[in-house]
Amino acid sequence: MKRFTCSGCSLLCDDIIVQSDGLFISEVIGACLKGKERFDLVSAKNRITSPLIRKDGELKEVSWDEAIKKAIDIIKNSSVPLLYGFSNVSCEAQDVGIKLAQKIDGFIDSNASICQGKIFNKAKSLGINLTTITEIINKGDLIILWGANPAETVPRLLNKVLFSRGKFRMTGREIKTLVIVDPIKTASFRVMGVRDLPLIIEPNKDIDLIRMLKEECCTANSIPSQGVAGIDKNDLKRLLLHLTGAENGVIILGQGVIQPNPDYNLVEELLELLQLINERQEKGRISLLLMGGHFNMAGFDHVALSSFGVSGNLEFKHNQMMKTEDTLVSKIEKENFDSSIIVGTDPISHLPYSLSSKIAKKPLILIDNHNTATSHIADVVFPTAITGIESGGLAYRLDQVPIELNKIINPPNNLPSDEELLNQLFGLINQGGSE
């Protein structure tokens, strides 16, 4: 029995006990449902264990050499390749992915750019404090979930931050207040106790609540008697008291707050509120935690920042990074790409049809370890080892803390890691062609 870090989600729990002889995993103790699924992927019935290429409209198993030759042909015939995904791979693989994009004059971005990366960049530019899991465990007294449902996306997050007993405060759950702002009564509401504050907000009315709170923080005017955004006046008073009285509060933001609106920027307004509260706070502060889903969603930003000083939307011409106004969405929408290399993600499922249908039109190379909607339309599919189980590497936890993942067993068919495969493609392109 040995302790390993789980790569089932972005929480990267480091307390999973695994029994293994190095060939098979016989027992996994302490993993949540998502973690268990991650370990079950090893023997999943829809796991891909051989390279595939499309022949006469059908995906057929082929040798590695044939698949690599086909992939190199696609890359060499492409003048504006798009590289996307990279949030389910190690930082080392992300780094090679960026080098490959540079070598082939591509545009590269990760899933973070359509998810938590948006808040990360805004928080960075405003100078907002991001906090860590350890800080919340040890010192937190107020946890606000805004448009976030960790019970179903990062299942052990609430166990860790809400039910834990702090090292620097002698109390745990009994002094931690949970506030949830959401239009849907999600599974996360089930952990709420009597001192907590459930706020069912009317859909699309978050902005009204934020602006009222900003007003109250600055002028202490009275809260409208009819409440705001469907939330009762007394609940709003309690919310204000918590926000301005917490010693160590954290707002955990989910996908619910990063939706675009033509009339305002919700994330920006929410972060401005946070700044205002912290200015008014006399004894404490409110920080931010971003809740991404994929296990290394935070990693790409760090790798790209350390290599090229930007956190996403990297575009290369003549092997040099160039300034671009383009984003992943604009690239695809304008069809300003002629092939794609998709790594560890499923854009055909998770992007709107207007974009996924455009990706499907162009030659597509997929690197992934199991069937997805994207594998159905790919021209070349490369299977790889499962990071955190069959290969190691670095990943950034959702609170931006780097965590080392370790190899537990060998992959089937000696599958390469994502990093090894990307390195192989990079090496061949660098030499000018296939072996």
Add this chain to the structure above:
Amino acid sequence: MEFLLNSIRKIDNDQVKEHAFGTEQTLEERLAICFINPKDFEKLKLVSSQQLKISNKDKNVIVNVEKDDNIPEGMVVMPVSIWSNQLSVVQNNELLYKNIVVNVEATHDSITKFKEIMQETMVK
């Protein structure tokens, strides 16, 4: 009837899990589905043998429907999947997955099959 469509991640309706471990049948059972408030179920005069046709101005999907008290009236919730993303949209160069205005109606037609969606998507 006009509704707001929200796509959310649900642990029991997870596309990664269904693609990795399931069959096309379980994929459709778990993901070609939506949830609405029981009062809306009545307003739409739905019976259990019917499905819901959800449309925006460009696309539509037919999915199974279940009652859920946790969903506010006027909202239809779908798990994030290729079905919900037939209806999600690009707005000002950003992706809109929440609060999308859709039209919803009861139907006896069968659900939109995974193969149908893939065939439409795959046209190269």
